[in-house]
Amino acid sequence: MAKNAMVFRPEEENVAYIGAGVTLKGEISASDLIIVDGAIEGDVSARVIQVGQAGVIRGSVTATEADVSGWISDHVEIKELLVVRATGRVEGKVTYGEIELEKGAVIVGDLTALEEDGAAKPASAAKASAERVEVLGALPKPSSIERINEAVRSAKGGKGGLYLAADGEEKRVTTRALIGRKSSAGA
Structure with missing residues (x-):
């Protein structure tokens, strides 16, 4: 889970849970946490978004932090920390403050890192346009x-x-x- 992520408790306010087998079409927003074990087709925004292994989000995702074990596609903007777990996949235009990838994580698309002031870093330094990045965990062979x-x-x-x-x-x-x-x- 993201470093400041919350654990879902049904009695808490400002928390949304999309369970396995549930598909939500449209916009969803929560001020604290959204946990997705089902599917969302549309815009998603929260302070923290957690996507479980079976979770899928297709649309515009905006959050301070995200922890992805499932799949997110289209437009992803994470202001602070984006964690992609071994089973996670992120596709599309991805903007992030910091990124953490586990062995097996997959990121496909345009990547842009944000400066500390929230501005995008110059494309030459931070953009991996249309490249597939797979973290295999093994150190590369010496050149x-x-x-x-x-x-x-x-x-x-x-x-x-x-x-x-x-x-x-x-x-x-x-x-x-x-x-x-x-x-x-x-x-």
């Missing part, structure tokens, strides 16, 4: 430059020459010239 940098760091204290060869190549390239240079890759 060639990272492997070279690691070899160079190891060679600095060692004696003798260090040679690297690309896969399938018999040509050996000395890395002595690389020692002491900084990589532009930021490693």
Whole structure:
């Protein structure tokens, strides 16, 4: 659940619950919490929105925080924290303050991060236009430059020459010239 999310209690005011098997068409708004285990087709707004594994929202979603284990599509604007769980899927135009993705979470569409003052960050820094992002949980394999940098760091204290060869190549390239240079890759 989102860090400040509330737990649903039927006796509480300003809380809405859409149960499994229920489909709501239209606009729904609550000042505190909306929990969706069913389906909503339309605009949804609340301080906190929680979408269960079977929950679906198709429409414009506006909230301060959202915790998604189900599916949201179309236009999503989360001012502070968007959490997408392992079973969650968010599609469409997505604007968020902070984002947290679990292994297996899927986000498809235009992503825009908000600055702390609520303004959108420049597109070049925050937009992943029409890209599919899947969080697989495993760390990526080191890139060639990272492997070279690691070899160079190891060679600095060692004696003798260090040679690297690309896969399938018999040509050996000395890395002595690389020692002491900084990589532009930021490693």
